[in-house]
Amino acid sequence: MATNIHFHPGSSTPSERSQYLGQTGATIWLTGLSASGKSTIACALEQHLLHLAKFSYRLDGDNVRFGLNKDLGFDEKSRNENIRRIGEVAKLFTDSGCITLTAFISPYRADRNLARELHAQSSLPFVEVFVDAPLTVVEARDPKGLYKKARAGEIKEFTGISAPYEAPESPEIHIKTDEVDVAEAVRIIVDYIVAKGYITI
Ligand SMILES: Nc1ncnc2c1ncn2[C@@H]1O[C@H](COP(=O)(O)OP(=O)(O)OP(=O)(O)O)[C@@H](O)[C@H]1O
Numbered sequence: 236m237a238t239n240i241h242f243h244p245g246s247s248t249p250s251e252r253s254q255y256l257g258q259t260g261a262t263i264w265l266t267g268l269s270a271s272g273k274s275t276i277a278c279a280l281e282q283h284l285l286h287l288a289k290f291s292y293r294l295d296g297d298n299v300r301f302g303l304n305k306d307l308g309f310d311e312k313s314r315n316e317n318i319r320r321i322g323e324v325a326k327l328f329t330d331s332g333c334i335t336l337t338a339f340i341s342p343y344r345a346d347r348n349l350a351r352e353l354h355a356q357s358s359l360p361f362v363e364v365f366v367d368a369p370l371t372v373v374e375a376r377d378p379k380g381l382y383k384k385a386r387a388g389e390i391k392e393f394t395g396i397s398a399p400y401e402a403p404e405s406p407e408i409h410i411k412t413d414e415v416d417v418a419e420a421v422r423i424i425v426d427y428i429v430a431k432g433y434i435t436i
């Protein structure tokens with residue numbers, strides 16, 4: 236724990252940034268089982284927002300583990316720390332005025348609530364999106380072959396198979412990807428952020 240550190244406030248506030256950027260930063264936190272569609276939806280949403288000339292950026296599970304979080308594994312403690320760091324980084328992006336999309340399994344309710352709390356402390360919007368599909372469906376999709384490996388015991392602590400997934404109790408948005416296609420999922424999220432006034436289109 237560092238001592239002798241002092242927070243240096245800036246001269247411009249988030250609301251001033253909103254005024255000049257023409258959008259309000261918000262963290263769109265996608266959570267769900269592996270292969271539920273978090274990355275697929277986040278990529279499509281990021282591109283859609285960019286084409287609307289909105290400042291948006293995606294923080295995605297594996298990608299962050301190649302860099303910032305490359306020292307972390309998949310045991311519960313590491314998963315907690317993974318999400319804590321992502322929560323802090325997402326908060327910084329959102330504070331900058333960005334529509335920040337995060338795509339992490341984030342299986343533990345307490346971790347997601349911590350990320351939510353971090354944002355609340357700074358009065359920054361946090362939108363939890365439950366990207367939901369039954370285990371049978373995601374296991375049949377298995378785009379990375381991970382469920383097959385997990386079933387064969389080649390991957391330890393795999394969410395949904397040998398590690399828990401704690402579904403959100405009251406997410407702001409609930410998308411069932413076995414019923415709704417990617418374009419519709421993007422529309423649902425865009426409609427929400429427009430209704431909240433984070434962007435105008
Ligand atoms: N409605 C849908 N929304 C999103 N993805 C869908 C949908 N229907 C089918 N898919 C397919 O499901 C798969 C979802 O994979 P994706 O990598 O997006 O999952 P993920 O949630 O990011 O998983 P992981 O946690 O392993 O990164 C893709 O192959 C995608 O094409």
Ligand SMILES: [Mg+2]
Pocket residue numbers: 273274275295296297338
């Ligand atoms: Mg993904």
